Amino acid sequence: MTVYAAPGTDGAIVNYESRYDHFIGGEYVPPAKGRYFANPSPVTGEDFTEIARGTAADVERALDAAHGAADAWGRTSAAERSIILNKIADRMEANLERLAVAESWENGKPVRETLAADIPLAIDHFRYFAAVVRAQEGTAGELDEDTVAYHFHEPLGVVAQIIPWNFPILMAVWKLAPALAAGNAVVLKPAEQTPASIHYLMSLIADLIPPGVVNIVNGFGVEAGKPLASSNRVAKVAFTGETTTGRLIMQYASENLIPVTLELGGKSPNIFFEDVSRADDDFFDKSLEGFAMFALNQGEVCTCPSRALIQQSIYSDFLAAGVKRVENLRQGNPLDTDTQVGAQASNDQLEKILSYLDIGRQEGARVLLGGARAELPGNLSGGYYVQPTVFEGSNSMRIFQEEIFGPVVACTSFADFADGIKIANDTLYGLGAGVWTRDINQAYRAGRAIKAGRVWTNAYHLYPAHAAFGGYKQSGLGRENHKMMLDHYQQTKNLLVSYSPKAMGFF
């Protein structure tokens, strides 16, 4: 067991600056209007740094820097860009523990997750795109003896990226790595709830990146995000967030006729078929872990398995075992490596979760576990903690249909395969799903029948590079986490070449 000292206290392995400006053109520049906002840690609720409050003028300055850098960066060879991405990954790996603690302090998530998942995945993501861009090639189509169609990949130019707060570094890297690999310059806006850890990352890697290729403008959505997303100087907007803002970003993009990629959340079903209980073995144990996965990252994951669908014949026993598994989760100081459940990322997130616990009860759902704010002692008492909560009810209830983004699972039963798939698909969303069964034929049929972009089969919450991630239905547009993302950040250039010296004969 290790308990890391909080950044800014004696013995801390990582410290934040007292203030972060915008990172523009390779240097830190103060906000045009000179305003800053305080950034609290959800671990204690206390402010630990202040952040530049960006506005349209700062966004323009960042776009100037990005446009100044984009052409030269876009002309570098894939090999040169690949070397830089690999160096970034190496630098991150050398500082993994510091990055993990910085991220936990910023977001409230347990350091065991940032040590084992967030930061290692971010490092691997840079390496993955460093690799796949080297292997990318265009095509040459021989249309006839004298005519050839060549297809080249070209960068889009300057792209805008708006990052969510649930995995501040990892989600930034999911967007940065493919964009940079493909030769684009980036203006990135971190979430206002978690604006600091990306700057700690930049303090480690900024010297590796040509000035202007990555620019970070901090601030609130309406003041900094909107001028960025609606700018006619960006060639694409990538956004992770929710449906209304996603629609708004598409509206802005339609004015500028540019593409968007959107990742907008879900209400993911986790389906347990009766044969999971056939033996009390490793697989059964794994399926119970799969049930408890709704509490990973305090439920603040777009793919949170927030609906557990359990086959009728095993419903009571499996649910009882699942509740017991959740009961044993350790909630506490996120900087303690034994802690499994930490703090929600912000006070408004806490309040929203509590409002759903309320409407869940009013609709008649039964609370089997949790159901309230978690009161933790000492300096954690000001933090934003929610007890892992298990509801049982029916799929029409709002807690089954809305993304709560907290450690809350809503459980119900299904009769047979058809009924299970029907309930699973009875949702506006289609991002993730889980299927648990010992029958590979059933697993395959269920996975194909569920309308979601990612179906974990006898697994959950794995996010390796090279497995495409993205949504069906109202969960968004486009994919991340796969080499196909290079296409999302590239134009197709066709050179249509005639090698015949003869006139065509029309005129």
Add this chain to the structure above:
Amino acid sequence: MARATRVDVTPAAADLMRRLRGEHGPLMFHQSGGCCDGSAPMCYLEGEFRTGSSDVLLESLRIDGVAEPITFWMSAAQFELWKHTHLTVDVVPGRGSGFSLEAPEGVRFLIRSRLLTERELSELS
């Protein structure tokens, strides 16, 4: 007996709406679904968010001191799942929220819900 409503606002939320109206201009709400900052009401300048046939106008809120009604919208698909509940717009200390106008004030609009009564449901149907 007062007219049944789908959406009400708390006094604190009404205060904030008055302030935002004074500072920015006429307002609208669109209730978000989904991820991160979602499942929350987004407050925009009226007309900033283009509503269409996929949206439902739940209420035109009359706020004392605000000349025009503040519209409250939701996507039609989401409304199908919410229509048995009454919504109250409240405000809590908070930080972020997509492009919603109140976020820089250090507060966040929040929805509190209750079940509509039989009488309200029949009146609203």
